[in-house]
């Protein structure tokens with residue numbers, strides 16, 4: 592059973608005859624194609640893959656189980672033809688199709704093809720990983736860990752946040768990563784209170800906390816991890832915040848298994864942080880799914896009713912951000928298994944001092 596077959600079953604359950612797949616990660620997932628222009632039509636009797644002349648050779652090597660076509664320069668033009676001679680409900684990825692693109696599709700499609708918003712059908716499939724996908728994500732996590740260890744060997748205090756971030760990205764590429772899976776975060780002291788801080792040209796001070804949030808993309812799959820380091824003797828307030836996040840992370844991690852909703856998992860960490868008096872300083876969700884995309888289904892947060900299920904890969908990343916003072920985040924990358932979970936992140940979580 593191919594991924595496209597599994598998608599077809601879901602389509603039929605939704606009353607759709609086919610799905611137009613335009614999101615490039617979804618396209619890659621279903622067809623194997625890694626280029627930047629193409630689409631697929633997936634249905635019981637429809638397995639079309641269309642790209643432009645630049646990618647014809649690449650597609651011939653990558654795309655299996657689809658009828659490959661070279662489309663016109665404006666690719667959607669290929670959708671004018673190739674349909675069965677009967678009315679047809681064609682789903683489209685409404686979260687990934689612009690209003691303009693939708694207008695063009697409607698113009699080009701025959702009248703008997705009805706365009707139906709289909710939501711995140713492929714993303715839902717992607718949320719449950721196959722064994723080889725789990726291996727790829729685990730390998731990306733190992734590579735990222737090794738890259739960070741190499742960078743930490745030179746210490747943190749006195750180097751600029753930007754220099755550390757660039758060094759880490761370089762180390763990941765040197766070890767075989769295609770690219771960082773997102774822009775590396777290195778943020779010290781008060782700057783770390785911004786959960787998505789951009790590295791600055793500022794030297795990292797001694798005796799404070801530094802958040803490093805980084806990941807590698809390897810064979811298309813992402814890793815995502817955060818550690819917070821000390822650059823010397825920590826003031827009592829910072830040591831206390833660190834200990835609280837460490838405890839919240841450990842408890843949330845132990846709750847990761849098939850069954851609970853994203854909201855329930857989030858609540859485990861949130862309760863610990865609220866009891867410690869920092870509820871107002873944990874302003875984001877507990878975590879998110881990771882795969883071909885660094886943020887994908889499922890979400891773990893206060894508004895998530897999605898249930899954790901075996902085969903998902905999620906992050907567990909509570910944080911405390913005290914404006915102007917400091918930030919602490921500890922993030923593990925975790926696979927949900929039948930028996931509970933398996934942690935892919937390998938670096939220790941107790942506070943580590945790097946002068």
Ligand code: ZN
Pocket residue numbers: 804805815816817922
């Ligand atoms: Zn992260």
Ligand code: ZN
Pocket residue numbers: 815816879906908922
């Ligand atoms: Zn994350």
